[in-house]
Amino acid sequence: MKAEILCVGTEILLGDIVNTNAQFLSRELANLGIDVYHQSVVGDNPKRLLEEIKDCFKKVDMIITSGGLGPTPDDLTKEIGAKFFNKKMILDEDTVNKLKDYFDKMGRSYLKGNNMKQAYFPENCIILKNDYGTAPGCIINENGKILIVLPGPPREIKPMFSNYVLPFLNNYTNGTIKSRVLRIHGIGEGEMAEKIKDLIDNSKNPTIAPYAKDNDITLRITARAATEDEALNLIKPLEYKVKAVLGDNIYGYGDTSMEEVTAKLLIDKNLSISTAESCTGGLIAAKLISYPGISSIFLDGAVTYSNAAKMHRLNVKKETLDKFGAVSEETAREMAEGIAKTSGTDIGLSTTGIAGPDGGTPEKPIGLVYVGLYINGKTFVKRLQISGERNRVRNRASVSALDFLRRKLI
């Protein structure tokens, strides 16, 4: 089965929003072994939308759309889908009742005007419940063509897909594509590609593909097979070979993040942590706290942006700041030790650096960041030099600080 992902919305063509739905749907279809040949985006324009649906159905068997289901007048995807299949639009009483309940619960009394539009569907379609919003989706399945119409908001489309579209699609999959994603930090993309060049060049099934993301590099090993187990068995030997080359630079697998990996390590080892951040300004704490269950080991964090706060909160010595400066190995060391001591934690993790756009000097250029790590009575400091603008420096510094901790924990 070949599929096209068709996102609808002038706001996407104008660049107002990032199309995360295309990513979500692509990943889900890949997991099902359904080939996504193409992603495309058209505006909220009935004529062009109809043309696109016609064109796509010449090439693929299935189109999944997102967007254009809302209450505003330019939301037209259902209507155009009905037109393509020559269907009338019919009022669905169940949906009317759910809309009434929803607006009652929200304390808004009206069910009028545009909101009613969301209760009309192409006749004989499968209606897909929207558990997180007011606009249900639908599936039209006729003459070997399947049109799956889903809402635009990410927090609506994801549960609708998982709960109602997946069971439907399971009837249409034949074989599977499985992937194993290796997440990498601490080595450049080019250097890595060179190191595993032979593996990349000589692998057909599975294939291996590197790509760089904002804060790390990912390697995806992808196998196609009749069953999931067969695919996974194809992946394993290649994964071992990659691991032999890249070692500890591989920090995790699949849909994880440096903060999740580090948080899990801390929880497993039952090591409590506190953070003292200057240039990263709360990003390390925010990242760690994004992980549920962190409250057992994350006790305290300080965002000591001013020198006064560094002295007052962390007992960094005035002489240290005067002699070496706020951005120095010595200050990073005292910050890490200070936060661990004043919080009573096993670990103290600190950052101090120059994120820019101002404040750089020839000796201490923009992008210079020191990471301090106090752990079990010892303190380590790592010097980073990060290129790019302010928030890239801050983000990379926070991920690299967590990576520094991770490597000490494993």
Add this chain to the structure above:
Amino acid sequence: MKAEILCVGTEILLGDIVNTNAQFLSRELANLGIDVYHQSVVGDNPKRLLEEIKDCFKKVDMIITSGGLGPTPDDLTKEIGAKFFNKKMILDEDTVNKLKDYFDKMGRSYLKGNNMKQAYFPENCIILKNDYGTAPGCIINENGKILIVLPGPPREIKPMFSNYVLPFLNNYTNGTIKSRVLRIHGIGEGEMAEKIKDLIDNSKNPTIAPYAKDNDITLRITARAATEDEALNLIKPLEYKVKAVLGDNIYGYGDTSMEEVTAKLLIDKNLSISTAESCTGGLIAAKLISYPGISSIFLDGAVTYSNAAKMHRLNVKKETLDKFGAVSEETAREMAEGIAKTSGTDIGLSTTGIAGPDGGTPEKPIGLVYVGLYINGKTFVKRLQISGERNRVRNRASVSALDFLRRKLI
């Protein structure tokens, strides 16, 4: 001029990455008044890429590609572009020298293997310097068809576009599309759409379109005219009408954010701030610190995740925690006052809440967040009830906390 944005990369079709380049390019072209008819994505597959280029050039005059310029063997966009235009690939000595310099600077000695691929270009093309990476882009312009080939990494494509593609495109624009984006917080999308329904329904040029983002709602007023000034003059009267309806729910204009708006207000009024965060865990501090120049007024932040830290760092009373709980109006109040007092700042902003997935009770459900705000001797507390999963709750809480502060500042 009609354009298509064509992003190349199997990693996009597999859902490994979000296609932010399509957004960036769309926005830039909209500003130039160039119509983006379509966005599409194809994989790293030479045959399908060539087909897509052929198909697109039947409908549009210009294709801008991103991706497929790197050193790995599956990067083929330049080569396929050359094939479409029947061009040879020629080695560019300038690029060879720059690659050498780059690798020397990085302390990597080799310029070998795949890296050399990046120095070959279709003959007679315009080479676009890459100031932030190793892969230059290029423009092929022949027989009324323009192919602009750009790299995939966002931090490379953006400066390349601004510095080298924009001056080229200025020769091809005719009229302009201008937009004014109003950013909104504190009102639901449906409620807002209802309030400005007449304006939406009766506006043709400019048009007005609402859409919801993760943490706020945006309204875009878009006018098409011969000149920028004319377009802006068309926008103004409609903008006034919208403002009259939505008032202070409009927190900013254009490509801004709640943190930027709030940071600017604080700096303008020269009010110093400190933060005390529990459930948001550093997000408010991290958001404020993303704004350059914040160091003059952001002095100190605490991520007091544990009760011990709340008492020790912020002087929250044990009796308050015992009697009302960590998630309570009273604790939020003492946190805000405590951080302001211990930091000596004009303002103290605090959050305490239940982000989930655990910890909810019937009285204090998941999503309950109290925001405390100490300002000029008075303390205010706002109760929020946010739906969704852990990190949605944390994000919305941090934005709503900043909005609470913003409304007190204006």
